[in-house]
Amino acid sequence: MAKALASFVCQNCGAAYNRWQGKCESCGEWNTLVEENAGGAAVPSSLRSKRKGRAFALESLTGDTHDAPRTPSGMAELDRVTGGGFVRGSVLLLGGDPGIGKSTLLIQAASLMARQKHRSVYISGEEAVAQVRLRAERLGLANAPVQLAAETSVEDIIATLSQGARASLVVIDSIQTMWTDTVDSAPGTVTQVRASAQALIRFAKTSGATLILVGHVTKDGQIAGPRVVEHMVDAVLSFEGEGSQQFRILRAVKNRFGPTDEIGVFEMTGLGLREVHNPSELFLSERDLGTPGTAVFAGIEGTRPVLVELQALVAPTALGTPRRAVVGWDPARLSMVLAVLEAHCGVKLSGHDVYLNVAGGLRINEPAADIAAAAALVSSLTNAPLPADGVYFGEVSLSGAIRPVAQMPARLKEAAKLGFKRAILPELTRGDGAGDAGLALNAVGSLTELVAEIAAKGKGKRQQIA
Ligand code: TYD
Numbered sequence: 067m068a069k070a071l072a073s074f075v076c077q078n079c080g081a082a083y084n085r086w087q088g089k090c091e092s093c094g095e096w097n098t099l100v101e102e103n104a105g106g107a108a109v110p111s112s113l114r115s116k117r118k119g120r121a122f123a124l125e126s127l128t129g130d131t132h133d134a135p136r137t138p139s140g141m142a143e144l145d146r147v148t149g150g151g152f153v154r155g156s157v158l159l160l161g162g163d164p165g166i167g168k169s170t171l172l173i174q175a176a177s178l179m180a181r182q183k184h185r186s187v188y189i190s191g192e193e194a195v196a197q198v199r200l201r202a203e204r205l206g207l208a209n210a211p212v213q214l215a216a217e218t219s220v221e222d223i224i225a226t227l228s229q230g231a232r233a234s235l236v237v238i239d240s241i242q243t244m245w246t247d248t249v250d251s252a253p254g255t256v257t258q259v260r261a262s263a264q265a266l267i268r269f270a271k272t273s274g275a276t277l278i279l280v281g282h283v284t285k286d287g288q289i290a291g292p293r294v295v296e297h298m299v300d301a302v303l304s305f306e307g308e309g310s311q312q313f314r315i316l317r318a319v320k321n322r323f324g325p326t327d328e329i330g331v332f333e334m335t336g337l338g339l340r341e342v343h344n345p346s347e348l349f350l351s352e353r354d355l356g357t358p359g360t361a362v363f364a365g366i367e368g369t370r371p372v373l374v375e376l377q378a379l380v381a382p383t384a385l386g387t388p389r390r391a392v393v394g395w396d397p398a399r400l401s402m403v404l405a406v407l408e409a410h411c412g413v414k415l416s417g418h419d420v421y422l423n424v425a426g427g428l429r430i431n432e433p434a435a436d437i438a439a440a441a442a443l444v445s446s447l448t449n450a451p452l453p454a455d456g457v458y459f460g461e462v463s464l465s466g467a468i469r470p471v472a473q474m475p476a477r478l479k480e481a482a483k484l485g486f487k488r489a490i491l492p493e494l495t496r497g498d499g500a501g502d503a504g505l506a507l508n509a510v511g512s513l514t515e516l517v518a519e520i521a522a523k524g525k526g527k528r529q530q531i532a
């Protein structure tokens with residue numbers, strides 16, 4: 067018989083070692099190795115059968131395949147992120163910080179599904195039935211026919227779910243609390259999480275139920291437990307938000323059955339999560355009109371335009387190395403914009419601290435935000451407020467030119483809808499067809515031009531631009 071294999075498993079990345087050591091060589095984390103019974107890693111004797119393999123039929127790429135049948139949850143923002151509803155037999159992993167609202171979101175989704183006469187089951191490994199009931203009562207969902215249990219044994223759960231009608235939705239809150247008899251490790255360890263997830267996923271695929279696993283995240287934002295769980299599931303959703311703010315954003319990090327660039331926006335209220343169908347209104351709701359250092363960016367999240375305010379503060383530094391702090395945007399892009407401002411536009415920032423913040427806790431990935439960020443920075447530096455009725459979008463190239471971006475008509479239309487009067491945007495090439503949104507278009511060809519325009523309006527200038 068083979069000797070017991072590696073039995074020290076890194077709780078961060080799942081790498082296995084045959085002796086303990088302080089640092090995991092695979093992911094570089096310290097103190098993450100925990101002894102686990104290797105029984106789970108080796109093939110259990112019951113599966114080591116002597117039978118020969120069975121031949122199965124191979125298929126061609128063409129053929130009758132029905133579209134993945136979907137059941138909309140009835141929560142439009144959730145359906146937007148999943149790609150139009152829950153696919154039968156699919157498995158979703160929902161990650162997010164503690165207290166962000168994962169359990170709230172899922173009890174609401176389960177209730178909506180149950181009210182549409184789909185069997186939906188909510189298994190809580192963290193809270194007692196009474197606690198879940200209490201929450202449901204507060205959310206006004208107590209009369210929804212959700213089937214509820216506080217259980218952690220995977221075998222018991224699967225046995226229960228196999229009885230009665232096919233479940234449409236099964237929520238497991240959370241996968242870290244589940245344990246299976248087939249391995250000896252403690253619940254929450256990599257081996258247990260992996261084995262429990264495997265068993266539950268197998269059940270979902272064979273029964274056709276949609277399974278949602280809640281996953282805890284570690285302090286650096288990764289879903290705890292082995293990354294392999296992320297590979298095993300069909301979609302990984304992440305629920306994000308700033309603790310102090312009421313907005314919550316649901317994103318698909320991976321999705322086998324839909325897009326990954328859509329976001330769902332929610333607001334946490336006293337009555338649970340409220341869907342926000344028009345995020346721009348929310349992100350712009352508390353604007354400081356006419357303050358220097360703020361610019362409205364007309365962005366695109368997935369297929370939906372989202373207007374959001376960028377706030378910059380540029381202040382003389384007291385430190386040898388000035389600070390550059392950015393929330394909600396890529397620090398590397400900020401460095402690039404600062405470099406272009408210095409090199410091509412004569413804006414001296416080496417003696418200044420620079421802070422940039424995307425309002426409302428949104429995270430922007432688009433390069434189209436470059437000129438909005440640049441405008442906010444220059445506006446703060448020169449103490450010149452930007453027009454309150456203008457939106458900005460455009461990508462800055464290293465040469466200082468402003469480049470066109472995708473989906474300009476959609477951005478303009480959204481801005482017009484929200485009452486903006488003008489757009490500061492890249493020079494249009496024929497065929498962009500952006501002219502009919504009813505906004506005054508102020509095309510700028512280079513960042514120098516934009517900086518000059520803003521600086522010319524600077525009142526009590528804090529600093530002259532060379
Ligand atoms: P919860 O769904 O338990 O978070 P998670 O499962 O992600 O850990 O949400 C907990 C937080 O949400 C808690 O701080 C209270 C807040 N909350 C509300 O503000 N309103 C509500 O109606 C509910 C149910 C929770």
Ligand code: MG
Binds near residue numbers: 170
């Ligand atoms: Mg919870």
